[in-house]
Amino acid sequence: MPGLPFDVLAEPQRRRILDLLREEERPVGELVALLAASQPAVSKHLRVLREAGLVEVRTDAQRRLYRLRAEPLREVGEWLEPYRRLWERRLDDLERHLGTIPG
Amino acid sequence: MPGLPFDVLAEPQRRRILDLLREEERPVGELVALLAASQPAVSKHLRVLREAGLVEVRTDAQRRLYRLRAEPLREVGEWLEPYRRLWERRLDDLERHLGTIPG
DNA sequence: CAGTCATATAACCAACAGGGCATACTGAGT
DNA sequence: ACTCAGTATGCCCTGTTGGTTATATGACTG
Numbered sequence: 001m002p003g004l005p006f007d008v009l010a011e012p013q014r015r016r017i018l019d020l021l022r023e024e025e026r027p028v029g030e031l032v033a034l035l036a037a038s039q040p041a042v043s044k045h046l047r048v049l050r051e052a053g054l055v056e057v058r059t060d061a062q063r064r065l066y067r068l069r070a071e072p073l074r075e076v077g078e079w080l081e082p083y084r085r086l087w088e089r090r091l092d093d094l095e096r097h098l099g100t101i102p103g
Numbered sequence: 104m105p106g107l108p109f110d111v112l113a114e115p116q117r118r119r120i121l122d123l124l125r126e127e128e129r130p131v132g133e134l135v136a137l138l139a140a141s142q143p144a145v146s147k148h149l150r151v152l153r154e155a156g157l158v159e160v161r162t163d164a165q166r167r168l169y170r171l172r173a174e175p176l177r178e179v180g181e182w183l184e185p186y187r188r189l190w191e192r193r194l195d196d197l198e199r200h201l202g203t204i205p206g
Numbered sequence: 207c208a209g210t211c212a213t214a215t216a217a218c219c220a221a222c223a224g225g226g227c228a229t230a231c232t233g234a235g236t
Numbered sequence: 237a238c239t240c241a242g243t244a245t246g247c248c249c250t251g252t253t254g255g256t257t258a259t260a261t262g263a264c265t266g
Contacts, residue, residue: 015182
């Protein structure tokens with residue numbers, strides 16, 4: 001499933017979920033509260049994230065604890081890599097340019 | 104328009120366009136040929152990219168030369184940053200783990 | 207200015223995504 | 237077994253997206 005992580009990240013709410021799980025493992029209900037979203041909506045996003053391998057579930061009694069799996073994001077990072085130089089170079093240019101002003 | 108670049112990158116064809124423009128400035132027709140896509144489809148993607156600030160156009164007679172603007176990708180890179188450590192750490196763990204086997 | 211090349215836009219369409227509500231499932235406690 | 241908490245799923249509805257074909261625009265050419 002190449003490209004999948006890009007699709008998944010297109011959804012703002014899903015990025016927020018990942019951000020929350022980056023801090024720590026959380027049950028669905030907590031995500032629902034923190035995101036101020038409906039429970040089914042969150043469950044649906046979690047399903048998508050799970051199918052993309054971006055989260056793992058662990059069962060704890062009635063609750064399901066979701067944990068981040070960052071590895072699929074590597075693909076995004078690798079795609080982005082060659083661009084990084086470009087936007088950094090552009091920053092350098094700006095800095096150099098600004099440097100010429102106060103002189 | 105925060106989050107916009109994420110949406111834009113969700114489309115594989117658009118990522119390919121950016122990859123092509125990363126090499127050099129190109130007219131629409133060239134992109135059409137290289138992507139084996141229809142001209143209107145490509146123009147549409149270019150519009151989306153333009154509105155997201157990811158490309159710039161320059162007119163050269165009848166042709167429009169498109170050039171990459173990587174700067175908006177910075178937002179993606181910054182979002183991704185905290186995750187990078189995680190997937191790299193995970194790789195370290197794996198290596199360390201493998202290291203314990205042969206010993 | 208008629209014709210043509212390169213590109214953009216319009217109109218339309220099929221597919222899909224994300225939200226809501228209602229409901230099914232699962233494990234614990236009684 | 238009944239019930240409740242926590243979560244997943246099904247179904248419906250709506251907005252959006254990406255593609256297609258046909259047409260408009262704009263610039264050069266004879």
